[in-house]
Amino acid sequence: MPKIGVLALQGAFREHAEAFDALGADVVLIKHAEQFASIDAIVLPGGESTTQAKLLDTFAMRAPLADALAAGLGCFATCAGLILLATEVLDGRADQVPLGLLDVAVRRNGYGRQVMSFESALEIEGLHAPFTGVFIRAPRLVRVGDSVEVLARHDTHPVLVRRGRIWAAGFHPELADDLRLHQLFLHALTREDANP
Numbered sequence: 001m002p003k004i005g006v007l008a009l010q011g012a013f014r015e016h017a018e019a020f021d022a023l024g025a026d027v028v029l030i031k032h033a034e035q036f037a038s039i040d041a042i043v044l045p046g047g048e049s050t051t052q053a054k055l056l057d058t059f060a061m062r063a064p065l066a067d068a069l070a071a072g073l074g075c076f077a078t079c080a081g082l083i084l085l086a087t088e089v090l091d092g093r094a095d096q097v098p099l100g101l102l103d104v105a106v107r108r109n110g111y112g113r114q115v116m117s118f119e120s121a122l123e124i125e126g127l128h129a130p131f132t133g134v135f136i137r138a139p140r141l142v143r144v145g146d147s148v149e150v151l152a153r154h155d156t157h158p159v160l161v162r163r164g165r166i167w168a169a170g171f172h173p174e175l176a177d178d179l180r181l182h183q184l185f186l187h188a189l190t191r192e193d194a195n196p
């Protein structure tokens with residue numbers, strides 16, 4: 001079973017840790033850059049992307065995280081985590097610099113104030129039955145680069161994307177009471193490790 005680190009600076013990290021733990025993964029909460037070397041994948045949880053970006057800088061974790069991801073560390077990012085990974089953030093704070101590791105443009109709170117939070121049944125590639133997408137002040141993917149595969153859409157907009165070992169969702173699978181997406185990610189990780 002892979003070792004999954006969950007970035008535990010801010011946001012919904014406990015729910016992700018519980019989900020991967022329930023699936024039998026070896027889970028560790030990540031608070032220092034030194035820990036990146038000992039994990040197979042990192043979870044970037046939902047929360048507040050501006051605060052998370054600041055904390056990464058405060059704890060000198062930004063460059064080590066970007067380097068580890070560029071070198072092949074797996075990643076399961078949700079919501080604010082997706083914003084952190086993007087190459088372009090629209091409606092972000094002026095000083096909000098994303099990691100730029102996933103070639104997508106995201107609009108923060110892109111589903112508008114009137115529907116700040118909603119649920120929707122999503123068809124996800126690799127899952128046989130619909131998955132409940134929980135959207136909470138979700139970012140909207142407004143552009144997806146050629147290197148990025150779309151695994152699910154809501155209406156016409158991508159809401160789950162993947163580039164190799166890096167997965168990112170605009171919604172919160174850790175709040176759906178359904179472990180299938182975490183499990184799909186784990187399976188993909190272990191398959192790739194077996195056939196690099």
Ligand code: GLN
Pocket residue numbers: 045046047048049050078079080081083108109136137138139
């Ligand atoms: N709107 C939040 C942000 O910009 C993301 C919301 C979430 O992670 N649930 O960081």
